[in-house]
Amino acid sequence: MKILVCISHVPDTTSKINFSENNTLFDNDGVQFIINPNDEFGLIRAIWFKEKMGATVDVINVGTKNTEQTLRKALAIGADKAIRINTISKCSKVVAKSISKYLELNQYDLIIAGRESIDYNGGMIPGMISALSKINFIDKCTHIEISNNNVKAVREIEGGVENISTTLPLIISSQKGLVEEKDLRIPNMRGIMMARKKKLIVIEDYGFKTSSQTIKFEKPLSKNKVTLIPSDNVDKLIELLNKEAKVI
Amino acid sequence: MGILIYAEVEKGKLKKDCFELASYASQIADIFSFEVHAVCFNADNPEELSNYGIKKIYNYRNKNYFNFDATIYSDYISKIFIKKFRFLILSSSSNSRYLGGILSITLNASYISNVISKFESNSSIKVIRNSFTNKAFETVEALEKNVILSIAKNSFEIIKKSFTAEIEEINFEMINPMNNVTSIEKSENKVSISDADIVVSGGRGLKGPENWHLIEDLANVLGGATACSKPVSDLGWRPHSEHVGQTGKPVSSNLYVAIGISGAIQHLAGVNASKTKLVINTDPEAPFFKAADYGIVGDAFEVVPDLINKIKEFKSLNS
Numbered sequence: 057m058k059i060l061v062c063i064s065h066v067p068d069t070t071s072k073i074n075f076s077e078n079n080t081l082f083d084n085d086g087v088q089f090i091i092n093p094n095d096e097f098g099l100i101r102a103i104w105f106k107e108k109m110g111a112t113v114d115v116i117n118v119g120t121k122n123t124e125q126t127l128r129k130a131l132a133i134g135a136d137k138a139i140r141i142n143t144i145s146k147c148s149k150v151v152a153k154s155i156s157k158y159l160e161l162n163q164y165d166l167i168i169a170g171r172e173s174i175d176y177n178g179g180m181i182p183g184m185i186s187a188l189s190k191i192n193f194i195d196k197c198t199h200i201e202i203s204n205n206n207v208k209a210v211r212e213i214e215g216g217v218e219n220i221s222t223t224l225p226l227i228i229s230s231q232k233g234l235v236e237e238k239d240l241r242i243p244n245m246r247g248i249m250m251a252r253k254k255k256l257i258v259i260e261d262y263g264f265k266t267s268s269q270t271i272k273f274e275k276p277l278s279k280n281k282v283t284l285i286p287s288d289n290v291d292k293l294i295e296l297l298n299k300e301a302k303v304i
Numbered sequence: 305m306g307i308l309i310y311a312e313v314e315k316g317k318l319k320k321d322c323f324e325l326a327s328y329a330s331q332i333a334d335i336f337s338f339e340v341h342a343v344c345f346n347a348d349n350p351e352e353l354s355n356y357g358i359k360k361i362y363n364y365r366n367k368n369y370f371n372f373d374a375t376i377y378s379d380y381i382s383k384i385f386i387k388k389f390r391f392l393i394l395s396s397s398s399n400s401r402y403l404g405g406i407l408s409i410t411l412n413a414s415y416i417s418n419v420i421s422k423f424e425s426n427s428s429i430k431v432i433r434n435s436f437t438n439k440a441f442e443t444v445e446a447l448e449k450n451v452i453l454s455i456a457k458n459s460f461e462i463i464k465k466s467f468t469a470e471i472e473e474i475n476f477e478m479i480n481p482m483n484n485v486t487s488i489e490k491s492e493n494k495v496s497i498s499d500a501d502i503v504v505s506g507g508r509g510l511k512g513p514e515n516w517h518l519i520e521d522l523a524n525v526l527g528g529a530t531a532c533s534k535p536v537s538d539l540g541w542r543p544h545s546e547h548v549g550q551t552g553k554p555v556s557s558n559l560y561v562a563i564g565i566s567g568a569i570q571h572l573a574g575v576n577a578s579k580t581k582l583v584i585n586t587d588p589e590a591p592f593f594k595a596a597d598y599g600i601v602g603d604a605f606e607v608v609p610d611l612i613n614k615i616k617e618f619k620s621l622n623s
């Protein structure tokens with residue numbers, strides 16, 4: 057079984073969000089980048105398939121040279137090979153088309169992409185890849201088992217879950233639940249050494265046209281200060297929630 | 305040319321966000337002098353949409369099949385869209401987001417999600433969306449002619465505007481579903497975190513699962529859903545499906561009540577999009593107070609029972 061995990065290179069949630077170039081670009085200055093948490097759950101599940109069932113696991117990113125540190129981290133955690141499509145990824149569609157183009161030329165049985173990236177929060181790419189590559193798709197997947205070509209999976213829906221049976225090839229969008237949090241791995245020394253010997257293939261930009269573009273970023277105005285209510289006056293609180301906030 | 309909304313139906317009933325979408329679409333329609341039409345599946349009373357500016361409703365019917373399938377639904381939605389539409393408006397629900405990515409390819413459309421603004425003009429399609437887990441607003445311009453927007457929950461008012469809508473009932477078939485849904489598990493009368501207008505959430509400050517009646521009772525009187533911080537679900541006090549934050553669920557309710565939660569940045573990442581935040585915490589220095597609209601510095605074990613009683617009184621007086 058061949059698995060491809062899409063890796064988005066995102067700022068750690070604790071980082072300060074700033075913008076440069078007239079508020080049109082994210083300011084990387086002093087920011088720590090990580091594997092998008094939703095992708096990490098998928099990657100760890102893929103590595104489980106590698107260790108238990110002999111799958112091979114490749115990781116892919118559509119981005120500039122900066123993202124190679126994040127791909128190396130994925131290799132250190134256990135992926136076999138990394139692919140970077142050298143593109144300044146301006147919109148989700150370009151990313152999805154680039155990955156689908158790669159899939160046209162390279163066969164995989166299971167493709168995993170995160171439910172959404174914590175920077176752009178588009179939540180679009182897995183669905184786009186599924187439509188472009190005509191591969192079955194399970195969104196918000198919280199559990200997956202595979203035997204031969206048969207898949208049993210769980211999809212999260214509002215207020216519950218859906219149990220699904222389907223077959224490979226398949227694309228899933230990954231999130232919490234696919235693996236336990238305790239199964240997440242920090243790269244160890246041996247992994248980091250091994251990662252240096254693994255292949256990181258760079259493919260030149262396929263040149264897809266952008267479908268949407270960022271005009272500018274803005275930070276929310278700093279919030280009004282909190283209104284504190286004495287703990288022995290919940291009547292006042294109820295009045296504020298009713299009359300001022302209009303939420304009850 | 306026109307605007308099509310996808311109106312989601314649950315067990316025959318139109319979901320509340322349909323009316324948000326319809327109101328939003330009617331306002332854009334005015335800029336373009338477009339009509340707004342809606343497409344839905346198995347709605348018992350599709351005509352309800354006519355109260356919110358919808359002029360025509362395409363209601364797909366199939367008595368035998370009520371499960372959602374993203375490929376089949378997107379095929380049927382495309383069939384309507386390609387007739388004469390330019391904009392497709394979706395909600396932010398799981399199923400709508402599932403369709404969005406697929407439809408953006410089949411309709412050759414620019415797709416923008418988490419949208420929180422209307423357009424300013426009809427010459428270029430620019431909207432504002434939430435990004436960076438609600439820590440920034442991004443203005444995005446759509447470059448393709450067709451555009452799909454998925455609207456952030458609770459971002460627009462529902463506005464009444466009545467028409468007599470034309471309703472077209474169309475049969476549909478479930479041929480070759482993408483995946484086979486073997487069963488659905490749903491807790492019937494519980495409001496889910498992502499659907500709820502009010503969410504009551506508890507943290508480690510509640511000391512143990514035996515005290516969760518406080519959270520549940522408050523959620524009950526407010527008609528809301530219950531949620532928790534990550535350590536609470538890690539400790540097994542509450543199910544994982546209730547965990548809110550960066551690694552859990554996002555909440556975009558009208559009211560988020562945080563009780564005994566310190567307000568770590570990873571937790572706040574999940575609640576930034578909620579409109580009003582109320583924090584109850586013994587520690588006046590808890591970081592959550594900086595992100596809150598209303599706060600009570602006090603012991604949950606004293607404040608919450610009092611609050612439950614007073615809200616009960618308030619509700620009985622005002623109903």
Ligand SMILES: Cc1cc2nc3c(=O)[nH]c(=O)nc-3n(C[C@H](O)[C@H](O)[C@H](O)COP(=O)(O)OP(=O)(O)OC[C@H]3O[C@@H](n4cnc5c(N)ncnc54)[C@H](O)[C@@H]3O)c2cc1C
Nearest residue numbers: 507508509533534549550551564565566568570571586604
């Ligand atoms: C990579 C990463 C991802 C994470 N993702 C998430 C996430 O998605 N969601 C999340 O929630 N956390 C997440 N965390 C954990 C987060 O950093 C915090 O540790 C966590 O949110 C704290 O939970 P808490 O507020 O319930 O507990 P605590 O921090 O222990 O806070 C308890 C609070 O209760 C108050 N309190 C105590 N007694 C009472 C009382 N009687 N009445 C009222 N108040 C009382 C205390 O003053 C305190 O403020 C993540 C951490 C990391 C490193």
Ligand SMILES: Nc1ncnc2c1ncn2[C@@H]1O[C@H](COP(=O)(O)O)[C@@H](O)[C@H]1O
Nearest residue numbers: 062117118169170172173178179180181
């Ligand atoms: N530049 C990228 N390269 C590779 N995969 C990506 C990239 N951007 C996003 N993805 C994948 O698509 C998922 C959803 O991203 P998004 O649609 O941006 O929310 C992410 O979790 C990744 O798995």
